[in-house]
Amino acid sequence: MKENPLRSKRAEAAVTLPSFVWLALFFAVPAFIVLAFTFHGHTANGGVGEWSLSTWRELVDPDYPAIVWNTLRISFEVTLWCIILALPCAYAIARMNKRWRAIVAGSIMLPFWTSFVVRVFAWKTMLHPDGWLQTCYFSWLKVSDWLFDWLPGFMQRFLVWAGFASNAPLDAASSTILDSEAAVVLVSVYSFLPFAIMPIYTAAEKFDFSLLEAARDLGAKGFYAFRKIFVPGIRQGIVSAVLMVFIPAIGSYVIPQMLGGTNCVLIGNKIFMRAMQNRNIPHASALATLMAVSVLVPLGMAMYWKKRQNARTSRRLERETARMIVGRGGEA
Amino acid sequence: MSKDFLVFDHVTKRFGALTAVDNVSLTINKGEFFSLLGPSGCGKTTLLRMLGGFERPDSGRIYLEGKDITDLPPNERRIHTVFQNYALFPTMTVWDNIAFSLKLAKKPKAEIEEAVDGILEMIQLSDQAWKYPSQLSGGQKQRVAIARALVDRPQVLLLDEPLAALDLKLRQHMLIELDAIHDQVGITFLYVTHDQGEAMSLSDRIAVVNKGKIEQLDGPAKIYEAPATRFVASFIGDTNFFEGEISSIDGDYCLIDVDGFPQIKAFNDKNLAVGQRVSLSVRPEKIRVTLNPPLPEKGASINVFPSKVKDIVYQGVYTKYWATSSNILISALKPHSRFLLDQETITWNDEVFVWWHPDDGYMVEAK
Amino acid sequence: MKKSYFSSITLALVLAFLYVPILLVVAYGFVPNGVSMSYFDANGAFTGFTGKWYAQIFTGHYSVKSLMQSFWLSLTIAGLATLVSCVLGTTSALALHRWKDRLQSIHYALVYTPLIMPDILIGISLLMLFVAANVECGFWTILIAHVTFCVSYVAMTVLARLQDFDDRIVEAAYDLGAGPWYTFFHVELPILLPGIIAGGLLAFTLSIDDVVITSFVNGAGTNTFPTYVSSMTKHSRNLPSVFALSTLMLVFTCILAGLSKFISRKQPQKTKGK
Structure with missing residues (x-):
């Protein structure tokens, strides 16, 4: 079959090849190299050894599972905080008039015009041990320690086991906010919050706010209407916000590097350490593979969920159309 | 063949399993206003796009003035298209849009200016020359699109549903303008539409297309009054079909036996024999509805059937009636004129007479 | 309330x-x-x-010499990466928009995946490539890395712009006698320009701000502004x-x-x- 001359194969090749070859060479091929390196051992002088499964076997090393778990846990905490803060913000912006909406939405993105590293550095300077943030942090530790003592024993043990709490006694000298997990979470929330607000705001902008008034009219209380009508109405925005925060949080490297010290090492730091300092390339590759998996799983889940959602709406549409046709046939 | 202007010779085009154009042969004369009329998806746009060079036929050839143009790319044909949504270049002014083909042909500057200014005058948009397409109304965009395609005098102008995006008033206005433009430039126009009204009012000849085939190729009046097929009769305008069998023949006329209905007298234009099945198409405006039976006429007796009014729709220009006679629903139109109105007004469930002249029925193939 | x-x-x-x-x-x-x-x-x-x-x-002043050096290097790399990724991103978007076949679905996956992968994975995999190919890291490896992650952003921005426009406009240009090059430079490019500029600005911002990928492929002694600051x-x-x-x-x-x-x-x- 001859084809449309505007869509000729030769023209297609000419415009496809530049980007295709570039990305294949510098994105796809390296990804396969990484995967291949995980099935090699490493040599003492920093090279890549023979084909073997030793790298995957060594990953059971108690160090690695803990780091993977910590990364997931911190990413989860960061995502949770971001969504909690982003929901009311997006709601507030979406309810403004058009002019203010543009101004506020713009000013949420404005901090990105300053270098990310410089902003993290500003935080680092702000978090130094004599600062007011340190005082706040230590008071928070004391309060949470006091709350922790009130919990039943099994919950204390669970929280300690999962890494959400520690039962070591509080000590002012070692409890600095700089070089702690709290600093990493705080600055991560700071960095990723705009990425959570924007998609939720975009969804909220399309939300029909008269629905909320209708719900109130029918006797729903403010927060109930917000939770039952607004939140489901912007579900798609929340899903993209979660992905927009969770994925970079998993891959986080600069923030734990600059603010986490030795107390908060995440996969990203470990990859860098193995690749650049210990020259253990197979280990770095294996960790990178693990990271890719932890990114692809939530992404795949979100896509599957969206597909099912679409299938459900299209089925409903079909049913309604069928009913309409039958109804019209009945009238005639 | 060489003296024919534009020829489709056994052209077929498939898209996967769908045969969009099925072995179509067609000849279009020079200077003619020719329409391809059919429902959406019938293949008329594919025919047009093959002529424009945007699709290549799977088999068959296309000739323009005796030259085979089947494999020429669109930019090497002197055939221009007016697209449905105008496809004006948004980053160019009206003037630059129209001058596009002339600049490409590297015409001298003075000649370009003369031609563009001339055609702008013809479409009455001289004062809008420096506006961008986004600043124009739908009708103005349409005229610019036509001017852009006409300015370098193509051999054929293709118009792909050019009025579909306009509202009714504007559409009627543009119909008159299009006709005037065609008279003025004398270029062959090939017009694709699904709107029978547009095709009827503009065309010298119309090809009615259905499922990739041409059902009938004739002048507008012939297509309306003497549809070649059942599809043409039902697609062009409104009609009543009576399905039956020829029971007797009387000279030029015959009687048709319709199930559970009195016999219908009709002109036997197809020269059918007794026993053959046939469909009789009778246009609603040919049927009269009255409370009293018609006076018996001289010569050929007419078809008269007592019936009962089921529905009445007032449409301004006319009123449409639906009446049943022996369980067959018949629609009829009645214009609002003192000469034609009866003394009494007809209302729902009235016992009435529907009647028409045997010459007003037209035979097409049976279902 | x-x-x-x-x-x-x-x-x-x-x-x-x-x-x-x-x-x-x-x-x-x-x-x-x-x-x-x-x-x-x-x-x-x-x-x-x-x-x-x-x-x-x-x-x-001599005390800010290396800072300023890293700053100018960042500007150079960001400028060059923007230029290259604008060209690659635009052709990529054109291809993705006009053709819908198997090749394009692989092409789309190639363009889309870098957007969802954490930077550090792009960094480490490029490092592995340079290690495997035995390439000395420095200016050129940084530039390659930056182009790689910028192309996708430009392509997506231009693609969005393309989807807002009627494809018949290109056909109209051919119809009136223009060839593919004339059509591209006189019809398509002016339409796409706002999209390309927006994509280019995004690419520039991302490139000048990148620290993760750069710190994998910069080699010894080559510092961009962000890697200099983080050190x-x-x-x-x-x-x-x-x-x-x-x-x-x-x-x-x-x-x-x-x-x-x-x-x-x-x-x-x-x-x-x-």
Whole structure:
């Protein structure tokens, strides 16, 4: 079959090849190299050894599972905080008039015009041990320690086991906010919050706010209407916000590097350490593979969920159309 | 063949399993206003796009003035298209849009200016020359699109549903303008539409297309009054079909036996024999509805059937009636004129007479 | 209506949270004591502001030499990466938009996946490629890496622009006698230009801000502005110069953004008046 001359194969090749070859060479091929390196051992002088499964076997090393778990846990905490803060913000912006909406939405993105590293550095300077943030942090530790003592024993043990709490006694000298997990979470929330607000705001902008008034009219209380009508109405925005925060949080490297010290090492730091300092390339590759998996799983889940959602709406549409046709046939 | 202007010779085009154009042969004369009329998806746009060079036929050839143009790319044909949504270049002014083909042909500057200014005058948009397409109304965009395609005098102008995006008033206005433009430039126009009204009012000849085939190729009046097929009769305008069998023949006329209905007298234009099945198409405006039976006429007796009014729709220009006679629903139109109105007004469930002249029925193939 | 108060207050607090570090960046650029990074001396007395860090930047003082070097390198790489990725991204978007076959679905996956992968994975995999190919890391490897992650952003921005336009416009150009090159430069490019500029700006911002990928592929001694800053310690002597330079960049981008807004707002009014 001859084809449309505007869509000729030769023209297609000419415009496809530049980007295709570039990305294949510098994105796809390296990804396969990484995967291949995980099935090699490493040599003492920093090279890549023979084909073997030793790298995957060594990953059971108690160090690695803990780091993977910590990364997931911190990413989860960061995502949770971001969504909690982003929901009311997006709601507030979406309810403004058009002019203010543009101004506020713009000013949420404005901090990105300053270098990310410089902003993290500003935080680092702000978090130094004599600062007011340190005082706040230590008071928070004391309060949470006091709350922790009130919990039943099994919950204390669970929280300690999962890494959400520690039962070591509080000590002012070692409890600095700089070089702690709290600093990493705080600055991560700071960095990723705009990425959570924007998609939720975009969804909220399309939300029909008269629905909320209708719900109130029918006797729903403010927060109930917000939770039952607004939140489901912007579900798609929340899903993209979660992905927009969770994925970079998993891959986080600069923030734990600059603010986490030795107390908060995440996969990203470990990859860098193995690749650049210990020259253990197979280990770095294996960790990178693990990271890719932890990114692809939530992404795949979100896509599957969206597909099912679409299938459900299209089925409903079909049913309604069928009913309409039958109804019209009945009238005639 | 060489003296024919534009020829489709056994052209077929498939898209996967769908045969969009099925072995179509067609000849279009020079200077003619020719329409391809059919429902959406019938293949008329594919025919047009093959002529424009945007699709290549799977088999068959296309000739323009005796030259085979089947494999020429669109930019090497002197055939221009007016697209449905105008496809004006948004980053160019009206003037630059129209001058596009002339600049490409590297015409001298003075000649370009003369031609563009001339055609702008013809479409009455001289004062809008420096506006961008986004600043124009739908009708103005349409005229610019036509001017852009006409300015370098193509051999054929293709118009792909050019009025579909306009509202009714504007559409009627543009119909008159299009006709005037065609008279003025004398270029062959090939017009694709699904709107029978547009095709009827503009065309010298119309090809009615259905499922990739041409059902009938004739002048507008012939297509309306003497549809070649059942599809043409039902697609062009409104009609009543009576399905039956020829029971007797009387000279030029015959009687048709319709199930559970009195016999219908009709002109036997197809020269059918007794026993053959046939469909009789009778246009609603040919049927009269009255409370009293018609006076018996001289010569050929007419078809008269007592019936009962089921529905009445007032449409301004006319009123449409639906009446049943022996369980067959018949629609009829009645214009609002003192000469034609009866003394009494007809209302729902009235016992009435529907009647028409045997010459007003037209035979097409049976279902 | 209690709900709105709650959300408005949260929004105000979040905005404050987002802007405090920016204010600090500006403030630290005027601090006299570059070691303690404090406006107060040991006795708690206020020490005033200084412009000496700005002076050092403008006079090219020897202490900011490597900082300025890294800054110019960042600008060079960002500029070149933007240029290359605009070309590759535009052709990529054109291909993805016009053809819908198997090749394009693989092409789309190639363009889309870098957008969802964490930077560090792109960094490590490129490093592995350069290790496997035995390439010395430096300027060129940084440039390659930056182009790789910028192409996708440009392609997606241009693709969005393409989807807003009627494809028949290209057919119309062919129909009126134009060939593929003439059509591209006179019809498609002017339409796509706003999309390409937006994509290019995004690419430039991402490139000049990237630290993760660069720190994998920069090799020894080649530092861009972000990797230079991240390697500094808190007690680096010219920390305030970094903040001063960042303040300058912020002011510069604000002026640029304001200018582009001013121009884009003025244009439709002008044409409307005609």
